[in-house]
Amino acid sequence: MAKNMTLLWGSGSxxxxxxxxxxxEKGLQGYNSRLLSFDKEEIKSQxxxxxxxxxxxxSFKHGDVIVNESYAACFYLESQFKSQGTKLIPDSTEEQALxxxxxxxxxxxxxxxxxxxxxxxxxxxxxxLASAVKRHKEAxxxxxxxxxxxxxxxxxxxxxxxxxxxxxxxxxxxTVATLFRFGLSEKRYPRLGEYYAxxxxxxxxxxxxxxxxxxxxxxxxxxxxx
Amino acid sequence: MAKNMTLLWGSGSxxxxxxxxxxxEKGLQGYNSRLLSFDKEEIKSQxxxxxxxxxxxxSFKHGDVIVNESYAACFYLESQFKSQGTKLIPDSTEEQALxxxxxxxxxxxxxxxxxxxxxxxxxxxxxxLASAVKRHKEAxxxxxxxxxxxxxxxxxxxxxxxxxxxxxxxxxxxTVATLFRFGLSEKRYPRLGEYYAxxxxxxxxxxxxxxxxxxxxxxxxxxxxx
Numbered sequence: 001m002a003k004n005m006t007l008l009w010g011s012g013s014x015x016x017x018x019x020x021x022x023x024x025e026k027g028l029q030g031y032n033s034r035l036l037s038f039d040k041e042e043i044k045s046q047x048x049x050x051x052x053x054x055x056x057x058x059s060f061k062h063g064d065v066i067v068n069e070s071y072a073a074c075f076y077l078e079s080q081f082k083s084q085g086t087k088l089i090p091d092s093t094e095e096q097a098l099x100x101x102x103x104x105x106x107x108x109x110x111x112x113x114x115x116x117x118x119x120x121x122x123x124x125x126x127x128x129l130a131s132a133v134k135r136h137k138e139a140x141x142x143x144x145x146x147x148x149x150x151x152x153x154x155x156x157x158x159x160x161x162x163x164x165x166x167x168x169x170x171x172x173x174x175t176v177a178t179l180f181r182f183g184l185s186e187k188r189y190p191r192l193g194e195y196y197a198x199x200x201x202x203x204x205x206x207x208x209x210x211x212x213x214x215x216x217x218x219x220x221x222x223x224x225x226x
Numbered sequence: 227m228a229k230n231m232t233l234l235w236g237s238g239s240x241x242x243x244x245x246x247x248x249x250x251e252k253g254l255q256g257y258n259s260r261l262l263s264f265d266k267e268e269i270k271s272q273x274x275x276x277x278x279x280x281x282x283x284x285s286f287k288h289g290d291v292i293v294n295e296s297y298a299a300c301f302y303l304e305s306q307f308k309s310q311g312t313k314l315i316p317d318s319t320e321e322q323a324l325x326x327x328x329x330x331x332x333x334x335x336x337x338x339x340x341x342x343x344x345x346x347x348x349x350x351x352x353x354x355l356a357s358a359v360k361r362h363k364e365a366x367x368x369x370x371x372x373x374x375x376x377x378x379x380x381x382x383x384x385x386x387x388x389x390x391x392x393x394x395x396x397x398x399x400x401t402v403a404t405l406f407r408f409g410l411s412e413k414r415y416p417r418l419g420e421y422y423a424x425x426x427x428x429x430x431x432x433x434x435x436x437x438x439x440x441x442x443x444x445x446x447x448x449x450x451x452x
Binding site: 066 | 279288297319326327329350355357375
């Protein structure tokens with residue numbers, strides 16, 4: 001079905017996961033799926049650079065067309081396969097506006113998450129500071145409160161932009177799942193916990209669940225004091 | 227024409243400028259334009275929080291619909307006013323794919339720019355390190371080389387995604403203009419210089435040029451060693 005598509009990806013990478021969910025939702029199973037490890041050798045390999053000059057995953061190719069940025073690939077797939085699978089951009093003005101708004105707030109959400117959980121990856125050892133870690137944790141905590149409020153407002157059992165599952169869920173669910181994988185408390189963040197429980201059972205999400213999370217179901221406790 | 231729209235914005239903010247260019251391109255002049263200073267009092271005012279819980283500009287309202295994130299507002303305006311003004315998402319698969327790809331790389335581009343020019347704004351005084359500034363400048367320099375390459379590939383006189391002016395130009399031109407405002411060398415980055423010279427004359431961009439850049443035409447020299 002999607003034999004002319006190739007996705008290079010890494011397990012547990014939220015940007016990669018976004019593209020995989022979009023592919024599932026659009027009924028594009030059967031693409032050429034290349035799971036890479038995050039070792040420098042694999043990520044900075046010629047295979048990756050042939051598609052992505054940034055040497056990053058996801059790297060995505062459809063025929064001769066290359067769309068590597070995860071949000072870009074999701075928009076592209078929805079646009080090219082509009083009438084196939086799940087419709088990921090709602091028609092109603094209100095839902096569409098909310099979808100766009102949440103999608104792009106989702107980038108801030110993801111940045112604030114990674115500033116905490118990937119701090120040691122981003123910041124060289126001799127530049128690391130306890131005060132910066134504390135600051136990033138406080139920023140993440142404030143961000144989480146915003147999202148709890150958003151989910152409180154849309155109501156129980158709702159997706160991020162309302163009744164329908166949209167691109168906002170495609171791109172933000174992997175952030176939410178990563179929060180809980182890294183120890184976020186469902187008790188302190190009940191709305192996010194409920195959203196997580198609702199969507200983790202969705203077929204597209206189950207089908208693309210990070211394989212190393214399945215192998216080792218115990219996550220980290222980095223976020224259990226947030 | 228656009229009397230039911232309100233935009234709160236700050237002069238010289240690339241995210242605000244994106245929305246202003248999109249409004250111009252879609253023929254939506256006449257919106258309620260509220261220029262705020264970046265003083266805490268104005269940015270963290272009730273007027274801003276009434277529209278934007280993050281207390282940031284741009285803050286944008288269309289009737290009862292709120293779309294504050296700059297990329298979200300651009301997508302929203304193109305979707306709601308598809309047949310009005312400039313068509314900002316091309317039909318051809320290749321141009322569309324390239325547009326999405328560049329748009330989202332544009333966020334990385336902007337992040338790498340702001341990590342250098344707004345370093346003192348983002349990082350508290352007692353956490354600032356010369357090694358971090360050096361690292362951010364190197365990252366920006368590598369990023370600039372990528373964009374020089376992209377513009378070399380699309381060819382002289384081209385927009386970012388090809389022949390047409392698209393959402394990629396709407397969201398990335400303000401980053402490019404900011405680079406030169408902060409002293410980037412057109413000699414060392416000739417393709418970016420050419421792109422800047424081409425688009426700065428475009429009516430939507432002239433009409434929305436940051437007023438304090440017009441008042442004081444001399445910029446900073448932060449980037450003249452990049």
